[in-house]
Amino acid sequence: QKEVEQDPGPLSVPEGAIVSLNCTYSNSAFQYFMWYRQYSRKGPELLMYTYSSGNKEDGRFTAQVDKSSKYISLFIRDSQPSDSATYLCAMSAQNDYKLSFGAGTTVTVRA
């Protein structure tokens, strides 16, 4: 079993829809949770960063962490074609500079 599980999709939604992405993990020591966005043939860029449990909102993006369920989510409201990308979840434990990544979910937003 992988340490971080993420459904690779692909996910296709119409413009304006809410995109819901999630990851589950098995390591209870994970404290830091990130979402990266990767456009085709580019490197991943950091989208959201959350410490421990709770919600974080940044514009159209909301990240949620539920440590009791070992489950993290990313929501994209009012999705745009420019949101079409692969979204990777990543996480790490305290004092561990290595990240554990999900496989990435490919999202297409149709105009």
Next chain:
Amino acid sequence: DVKVTQSSRYLVKRTGEKVFLECVQDMDHENMFWYRQDPGLGLRLIYFSYDVKMKEKGDIPEGYSVSREKKERFSLILESASTNQTSMYLCASSSPGGGETQYFGPGTRLLVL
């Protein structure tokens, strides 16, 4: 803004060639990482370095070596390239301490013929 640059965006090499991939970061980060990314397999850590001249093996170090002579530069070396090393190679850097986000370069697409 953090900037991580990689020497080449696309590279074509022949089997058996020695290949050097260079990565430079401008944020004075202690930690640097090399990953490869393959469809269906996600990001896999090859090597990382937490200080100059220091390195540690990641999950898939076989067939690779690294060099870090200066803080800002981290090189990945394929001693004798093989076709199964055809992949997207990504470099990243981060500050020391746990939970620090990693900043990625644009990637190098390597094709080994």
